[in-house]
Amino acid sequence: MTEDLRLATCTYQEFTPDMGTPVRTTVGHPRFPLTYQLGGIARSVMPTRPLLRIEVQDAYEFSYRRLLEQRGIDAIREELTGIAGANDLDAPLVLLCFDKLSKPGNWCHRTHFAKWWKDQTGNEVPELGSLPIQAPPTPPALFEF
Template structure:
């Protein structure tokens, strides 16, 4: 099975983008009009990491976690989610709460961009960001689909 990844926020995601996968510590704060295919636990930051305010310190801690889990274990977990979702060639879209572009740099960062960069460094495979419109987006409703 070919594994392709992308990233997006929960509110910017639309089903045509791929297979939605949770990558957050907490569950969504509102009902989703789409089914999550799974939870990518090996790329989910810890609750303690969420307390880190410095981007550099957060990224150091997060990358240490990713390296500790290892690319092979993470790939196996994601392939398992893809197989259960019968993803075919659709990308798994790692979702989180942050809408990028709402804050100016250097405050415009999120773990999903860090995992995308880390994945590309490890595998050479591009992980596109599908959200990041910068415009306020309300949570999707059933009428959006």
């Protein structure tokens, strides 16, 4: 049941165990030592290697959403529910990848997955890592006489 399945997203680097159960969603393994144990691997959420070659965000999101649709919401929900059941059911599953969103222009499959999941289930998937730094608002121009 999706109402009971709590999801969040983060980077491997920013994740801390108090956030929930860490779940790998990347094609590649982390190439650095983790200070925590992964609770599972969500293969149904992973992009494909050819998808990773797409550098234009709109094209990537279109192709990734199409991939998620092919895999199907029921299969994805079943896999994620199985991972949750093998871990702490009260903790959210935190879907991990490498890309830090705090870098201007960065995006990744986890943000596109979060939007797709909300479209499919109505449930939000919060980002627990650093978000893009917003530029401060420009003060109104002062008139000089």
